Amino acid sequence: QSVWGYDSDNGPERWHENYPLAKGDKQSPIEINSKEVQHDSSLSSWHASYDPGAAKTILNNGRTCRVVFDDTFDRSVLRGGPLSGAYRLRQLHLHWGSSDQHGSEHAIDGVKYAAELHMVHWNPKHGNFAGALKQPDGVAVVGIFLKVGNTPKPEMKRILEEIENIKTKGKEAPFQHFDPSILFPKSRDYWTYHGSFTTPPCEECITWILLREPIEVSSDQMAKLRSLSKNAENEPMSPLVDNWRPPQPLKGRIVRASFK
Ligand SMILES: NS(=O)(=O)c1ccc(C(=O)NCc2ccc(F)cc2)cc1
Numbered sequence: 001q002s003v004w005g006y007d008s009d010n011g012p013e014r015w016h017e018n019y020p021l022a023k024g025d026k027q028s029p030i031e032i033n034s035k036e037v038q039h040d041s042s043l044s045s046w047h048a049s050y051d052p053g054a055a056k057t058i059l060n061n062g063r064t065c066r067v068v069f070d071d072t073f074d075r076s077v078l079r080g081g082p083l084s085g086a087y088r089l090r091q092l093h094l095h096w097g098s099s100d101q102h103g104s105e106h107a108i109d110g111v112k113y114a115a116e117l118h119m120v121h122w123n124p125k126h127g128n129f130a131g132a133l134k135q136p137d138g139v140a141v142v143g144i145f146l147k148v149g150n151t152p153k154p155e156m157k158r159i160l161e162e163i164e165n166i167k168t169k170g171k172e173a174p175f176q177h178f179d180p181s182i183l184f185p186k187s188r189d190y191w192t193y194h195g196s197f198t199t200p201p202c203e204e205c206i207t208w209i210l211l212r213e214p215i216e217v218s219s220d221q222m223a224k225l226r227s228l229s230k231n232a233e234n235e236p237m238s239p240l241v242d243n244w245r246p247p248q249p250l251k252g253r254i255v256r257a258s259f260k
């Protein structure tokens with residue numbers, strides 16, 4: 001079946017067969033080479049004002065673990081930085097590896113992190129999410145790198161505790177009273193560039209805001225994430241790991257930094 005995934009028969013190298021945009025000129029993720037990044041002093045700092053009551057559910061869709069928020073009005077928004085206007089938080093999800101040495105989608109000077117968390121926002125001036133994905137300024141994703149260390153952030157605990165209840169594909173559980181801004185690192189320094197969804201249909205509608213400072217998780221917390229299955233309950237067990245797309249050609253794009 002043409003359903004895409006991360007295996008050899010339906011993985012990133014073959015997505016273009018059903019999703020032609022995957023071979024576009026503004027694809028994500030990318031490898032960031034700090035020597036080629038341009039510091040832009042006109043870049044302001046970004047601000048998130050999230051309503052913890054907007055959090056709704058957490059689900060395993062067989063490809064990632066996703067927390068879904070109420071985005072029917074400007075309840076949880078991201079503004080500033082490279083953005084004009086307030087973008088509504090719709091969902092957050094993660095990409096991770098089969099070991100602590102890899103798993104992030106973006107890489108910095110060759111360094112891959114154990115995982116990468118994406119907070120997905122869309123521009124309400126385009127009416128709805130489906131409309132926003134057809135616009136170059138339609139979507140904004142904040143990317144946060146997860147690094148394995150021994151002073152793990154307690155805030156990740158909340159998401160990882162829920163994993164018990166969504167082990168297999170299609171499982172969903174209530175996930176309320178959660179303010180994702182507690183996951184942000186101390187520094188607001190970021191890189192920004194124009195790119196795409198890192199999964200099919202790979203639309204090139206995303207303003208990426210990648211935070212320079214990773215957040216720390218423990219190796220046990222990463223093992224918890226890797227205990228998710230990509231299969232449904234009654235199917236053979238298949239671990240949900242390595243759900244990351246490799247870096248794509250920069251094709252002349254400029255990556256700007258908010259910091260020197
Ligand atoms: N990894 S990432 O942050 O780049 C990313 C963010 C959002 C989505 C998404 O909403 N997919 C659903 C979807 C469904 C139908 C569409 F037409 C478009 C997207 C996919 C990838």
Ligand SMILES: [Zn+2]
Binds near residue numbers: 093094198
């Ligand atoms: Zn993602």
